[in-house]
Amino acid sequence: MRKTGILAICTIIILLCHLTFLSAQNVFRSDLQLPQTLSFSKEEHRLVLITQDMETPFWDKVSEGARKQAEDSDVSLEVWGSYGKNREEFLKNIEVAIQSKVDGIIIQGLDTDEFKELTKVKAAFHGIPIITVANDVPMGDSIRRTYVGSDHYEAGKMIASQILKDMGREGKVVLMYDTNQEYYQKQRMNGVRDMLKFYPDIHLIHATTDDTREQVIAATQDVMNKEPDIDAFIAINANVVGAMIGEISKRSQVEPFHIFSFDDGPESLSLLMQGKLDGVIEQSPEEMGRKSVQLMKEWLNGDTVPLDKDGYLTDIKIRKAADVQ
Numbered sequence: 600m601r602k603t604g605i606l607a608i609c610t611i612i613i614l615l616c617h618l619t620f621l622s623a624q625n626v627f628r629s630d631l632q633l634p635q636t637l638s639f640s641k642e643e644h645r646l647v648l649i650t651q652d653m654e655t656p657f658w659d660k661v662s663e664g665a666r667k668q669a670e671d672s673d674v675s676l677e678v679w680g681s682y683g684k685n686r687e688e689f690l691k692n693i694e695v696a697i698q699s700k701v702d703g704i705i706i707q708g709l710d711t712d713e714f715k716e717l718t719k720v721k722a723a724f725h726g727i728p729i730i731t732v733a734n735d736v737p738m739g740d741s742i743r744r745t746y747v748g749s750d751h752y753e754a755g756k757m758i759a760s761q762i763l764k765d766m767g768r769e770g771k772v773v774l775m776y777d778t779n780q781e782y783y784q785k786q787r788m789n790g791v792r793d794m795l796k797f798y799p800d801i802h803l804i805h806a807t808t809d810d811t812r813e814q815v816i817a818a819t820q821d822v823m824n825k826e827p828d829i830d831a832f833i834a835i836n837a838n839v840v841g842a843m844i845g846e847i848s849k850r851s852q853v854e855p856f857h858i859f860s861f862d863d864g865p866e867s868l869s870l871l872m873q874g875k876l877d878g879v880i881e882q883s884p885e886e887m888g889r890k891s892v893q894l895m896k897e898w899l900n901g902d903t904v905p906l907d908k909d910g911y912l913t914d915i916k917i918r919k920a921a922d923v924q
Contacts, residue, residue, distance in 0.1 A: 643673060643674050643675040644674045644675065644702040644703065644895075644896060644899050645674075645675045645677075645702045645703075646669065646674055646675065646676045646701060646702060646703045646704070646892065646895055647676070647677045647678075647679055647696045647699075647701050647703075647704055647705070648661070648662060648665050648676060648679070648705045648706070648732070648888070648891075649678075649679045649680060649689070649692050649693060649696065649704065649705070649706045649707065650662075650678075650679075650680040650681075650689075650706075650707045651681045651685065651686065651688075651689040651707060651709070652680070652682075652684070652707070652863075653680030653681060653682050654680075654682065655863075655864075655865040656862075656867075656868055657733075657862060657863040657864075657865075657867075657882070657884050658680070658707075658733075658863075658884070660884035660885045660888070661732060661733060661884040661885070661887050661888040662678045662888060663885055663888065664884065664885035664886060664887065664888030664889035664890075664892075665678070665705065665888030665889065665891060665892050666678070667889060668888065668889040668890075668892040669892050672892060672893065672896045674892065674895075674896055676892065679692045679695075679696070680692070684810050684838070686709070686711070686713075689709065690709075690713050690714065690717065693706065693714070693717045693718070693722075694717060696727075697717065697721050697722050697725055697727060700725060700727070701727065702727070702899055703727065703728050703730070703895040703898075703899060704722065704727055704728070704729050705730045705731075705732050705891045705892065705895060706729060706730070706731060706732065707731070707732060707733055707734050708731035708732075708733075708734040708735045708736040708741070708743075708746070708781075708782065708783070709734070709736070709781065710736050710737075710740075710780075710781040710782040710783075714736065714741070715736065715740045715741050718736075718741040718742065718743060719740065719741050719742050722742075723742050728744045728895065728898055728899070729741065729742070729743040729744060730743060730744055730745055730746070730747060730891050730894060730895055730906075731743045731745075731746045731747070731748070732746070732747050732748055732887050732888070732891045733747075733749070733863065733882075733884065733887055734781065734782070734783045735751075735782060735783060735910065736782050737782060738908055744894075744898060744905070744906045744908075745894060745906035745907055745908060745909075745910055745911060746909075746910035746911070747887050747890045747891040747894065747913065748882070748887050748910070748912070748913060749880075749882045749883075749912065749913060749915045750786075750912045750915065751783045751784075751786035751787045751790070752786045752787070752789055752790040753790060753915065754790060754861065754880045754882075754915050755786065755787040755788060755789060755790020755791040755792075755793075755794070755835075756790040756791070756793065756794045757790075757880060757915065757916075757917055758787075758790075758791060758833055758859050758880060758917070759790065759791045759794035759795050759833075760794055761859065761878055761917050761919075762795075762831055762833070762857060762859065763794075763795075763798070763801075765831075765857050765877065766830055766831050766857050768798050768800060768801065769798070769800035769801060770800075770801055770802075770830035770831060771801075771804055771826055771828060771829050771830050771831070772795070772801060772802070772803055772804065772829075772830065772831040772832070772833060773804045773805075773806050773822055773826070773829055773831070773832045773833070774788065774791065774803055774804065774805055774806065774833050774835055775806045775807075775808065775815075775819070775832060775833065775834045775835060775836070775839055775843055776788065776805075776806075776807060776808075776834075776835035776836050777807065777808065777809065777810070777835075778807045778808065780835075784835050784836055787835050787861075788835055791803075791833060791835075804822060804826055804829070806818050806819070806821070806822040808839060810838065810839075812841075812842040815839045815842035815843055815846075816843075816845070819843050819846040820846060823846075823847070823850060829856065830856065830857060831856060831857035831858065831859070832856060832857070832858045832859070833858075833859050834858075834859070834860035834861075834864070836864075837860045837861040837862065837863050837864025837867050837879075838864045838865065839864075840858075840860040840864050840866060840867060840870060840876065841864070841865070841866035841870065844858065844870060844875050844876070848875075853875050857877050858875070858876050858877050859876065859877055859878050859879065859880075860876060860879050860880075861879055861880045862879045862880060862881050862918070863882065863884075867879050871918065871920050871923060872920075872923050874920045876920060877919065877920055878917055878918060878919045878920060879917075879918050880915055880916070880917060880918075881915065881916050881917070881918040882913065882914075882915050883913040883914045883915070886913045886914070887913050890911055890913065894906055894911065
């Protein structure tokens with residue numbers, strides 16, 4: 600009986616040794632393939648570009664630049680947006696992107712408490728990096744990684760400088776902007792003020808409005824009734840320029856006025872080509888889209904960490920109506 604037990608134990612030991620040998624042989628075989636789940640480095644990063652100005656000339660160019668760079672950089676990019684400054688839909692798109700756990704969000708900055716809550720709290724909680732494009736927000740209010748776009752303060756100074764050249768060193772200049780100024784509008788305004796504050800005979804007249812065409816028309820009527828001897832208009836918010844010029848045209852010829860704005864409004868370039876705008880600040884929207892995708896990939900790959908918190912500025916220049924006619 601004892602011999603039978605010893606024989607059984609020996610048999611088990613031999614069997615286990617044989618199985619161990621076979622397992623070791625499989626591990627060290629030269630043609631061993633790693634599990635598919637370890638090929639994470641080959642997966643594309645998922646990015647989303649979100650704007651509240653879909654299908655406008657400016658944002659079409661931002662999207663075009665972003666898509667080209669995404670293709671060159673081997674990342675996945677979707678472009679989401681709302682139309683006509685639909686902020687509720689815009690904010691909803693941000694929340695959907697966060698819940699979808701995309702790898703990075705490139706977004707038109709919006710200077711509201713709701714936007715800051717989403718980017719500063721929810722996106723940060725999920726570890727999703729934010730890059731603002733074209734319109735910035737203060738970094739401390741959003742924890743965005745960086746900003747890609749124009750220096751709006753310098754753009755304001757550039758328009759004011761052109762006003763001085765065209766109008767001279769005296770006159771009345773209307774500044775048309777939103778009742779609740781966004782951050783980029785404040786920067787433009789500060790640039791205009793800082794350039795013109797040295798000229799005591801230039802008087803700045805403030806005209807505030809909201810987004811609707813009716814409100815822009817009403818604001819234009821009001822300022823022209825109160826100040827019949829206006830010399831120039833600057834539409835700080837380019838989205839109002841079409842309605843503003845339409846109302847000016849009903850009351851008088853636009854030619855005597857010096858009218859300037861920025862190229863990020865839906866009607867800016869067409870009005871410039873018609874000669875109804877004397878000039879616009881021309882930005883670099885395609886470069887904004889391209890650069891933002893490039894920087895997002897560099898950050899995700901750890902190639903550029905940290906990104907420059909002060910932002911990456913793209914080119915701006917003044918474009919006159921005479922240049923396109």
